[in-house]
Amino acid sequence: MTDNExxxxxxxxxxxxxxxxxxxxxxxxxxxxxxxxxxxxxxxxKLLLQRRAEGKxxxxxxxxxxxxxxxxxxxxxxxxxKRRLSEEMGxxxxxxxRFQFLYRAEFxxxxxxxEVDHVLFxxxxxxxxxxxxxxxxxxxxxxxxxxxxxxxxxxHYTTWLHRCWPMILEHAEAIGIR
Numbered sequence: 001m002t003d004n005e006x007x008x009x010x011x012x013x014x015x016x017x018x019x020x021x022x023x024x025x026x027x028x029x030x031x032x033x034x035x036x037x038x039x040x041x042x043x044x045x046k047l048l049l050q051r052r053a054e055g056k057x058x059x060x061x062x063x064x065x066x067x068x069x070x071x072x073x074x075x076x077x078x079x080x081x082k083r084r085l086s087e088e089m090g091x092x093x094x095x096x097x098r099f100q101f102l103y104r105a106e107f108x109x110x111x112x113x114x115e116v117d118h119v120l121f122x123x124x125x126x127x128x129x130x131x132x133x134x135x136x137x138x139x140x141x142x143x144x145x146x147x148x149x150x151x152x153x154x155x156h157y158t159t160w161l162h163r164c165w166p167m168i169l170e171h172a173e174a175i176g177i178r
Contacts, residue, residue: 008033008070013102015116020073024057030104030112033070036081037117037160038095039168040066040124045177046140048124050089052158053136058111061136064158066091066124077118085122089138090129095120098171105159119164121171143172 007020011034026033040048048066052059067088071080078095085091098121104114128138141149150157150165172178 007073008035009073011116013116015100017073023070027058027111027113030106030114032102032114032116034077035068035070035113035115035117036077036084036120037065037164038067038081038085038120038122040085040091040093040122041172041177042124042140045172046142047146048089048128049139049141049146050128050130050135051137053132053134055133058107058109058113059158062158063156064161068160078120081118081120088131088134090131091125093122093125095122099167101164101167103160103163105163107159113160115160117160117164119167119171121175143169143178 006023008023008026010018010021010026010031012018012032015034021031042048049063050066051063052061054060067085069080069084071077077097081095082092085093098119100116100118102116104112106112130138147169150162154162
């Protein structure tokens with residue numbers, strides 16, 4: 001990995017770049033940085049979820065959206081999301097930015113997510129070829145079933161999925177996914 005891959009872009013609340021910092025240090029210090037979350041749907045409108053690998057530095061073993069990551073300095077959001085989607089899930093597909101949101105969450109292991117998270121949607125072209133160091137499992141979930149499970153078993157899902165879920169449902173419905 002290059003130094004660039006291990007850094008995040010620090011931003012203000014308007015998502016204006018302020019510089020870069022080591023990824024782990026930014027998460028230890030809880031500094032606001034740029035991120036993205038990809039949500040891929042199949043032709044039936046089911047969402048491709050991944051279960052994070054046990055070796056992840058936070059939220060290991062939890063179910064979440066198709067893929068997440070951080071753009072490199074100078075890298076456009078869509079380009080970064082496509083790169084990470086290929087690395088993590090072995091998928092190449094077109095992506096469209098839908099919205100962004102700001103959130104902060106503290107984890108019990110001293111890590112803090114404080115992100116301006118850009119959310120992208122795309123069509124899943126088929127089953128993923130997930131990197132086992134990143135992803136321990138994956139599934140396609142019906143949105144109504146997932147909505148119920150998020151309420152019934154919240155501890156099985158990542159914080160950021162909970163935070164953006166109402167917006168995901170709103171944007172999915174706006175493009176005809178129910």
